[in-house]
């Protein structure tokens with residue numbers, strides 16, 4: 001398997017001179033099996049660039065199916081969807097897999113962002129057929145040669161991570177999540193930190209243990225490290241993690257490589273360089289290869305035997 005980052009930023013896009021090296025687009029990762037099957041992870045503004053590439057690859061007269069797995073439906077993970085070029089090609093099917101959140105039906109949530117007040121083309125009016133599948137933490141499913149395991153995360157209104165196994169290798173996508181210490185995020189808005197009850201602490205403990213177990217021996221883990229530890233102390237109720245927490249989890253799980261991801265909009269290129277250097281060294285001590293996600297960066301998991309293109 002191999003993957004390419006199309007958006008590495010959290011919260012909102014920040015194009016410009018300060019982010020030109022790491023990139024300003026929000027969350028989107030392209031995952032490919034050795035024979036070229038594509039699985040899209042999250043649909044932030046990075047999805048636009050990936051959609052253009054996929055549309056150029058589109059040649060089959062009998063149509064194509066595109067599978068997107070979403071961590072959750074916060075803006076920075078869905079905002080690229082209306083600009084996904086394959087949606088405007090006839091005879092294509094777009095299957096969106098996501099946890100249920102905020103509204104009863106996923107179609108209602110995704111359809112909501114293309115309501116006429118917000119966007120000129122209604123979801124039902126685009127040439128592609130959309131299908132929506134709900135994912136449930138702990139219930140693995142298959143998409144082509146990918147085995148996908150959703151993992152429950154600690155984020156306001158919920159989010160899921162994914163472990164994906166294919167071609168004898170594995171990767172995982174863990175975004176968005178807070179660490180499992182200061183508070184348990186639930187299905188309601190929190191204006192500040194809510195001290196966890198004893199019951200909450202037990203849930204956090206179980207959630208953390210389950211995450212570590214799900215990441216066991218994974219080759220490459222992409223992890224929400226939005227905050228520095230100082231920033232996290234100020235905003236523990238925002239639902240994001242730090243490189244220190246990500247490294248701890250990956251070390252416990254015996255992960256080979258950790259990729260820092262979902263960068264805060266305010267973290268410019270120079271700051272990302274400093275983070276890369278610091279956690280590269282700390283990773284060596286912890287026996288985990290650590291790098292920082294950059295737009296257009298491609299990583300390989302395991303041996304890629306026959307990289308090809310399949311629409």
Ligand SMILES: [Zn+2]
Pocket residue numbers: 010011074076077176262
């Ligand atoms: Zn996010």
Ligand SMILES: [Zn+2]
Pocket residue numbers: 072074155159176
């Ligand atoms: Zn979020």
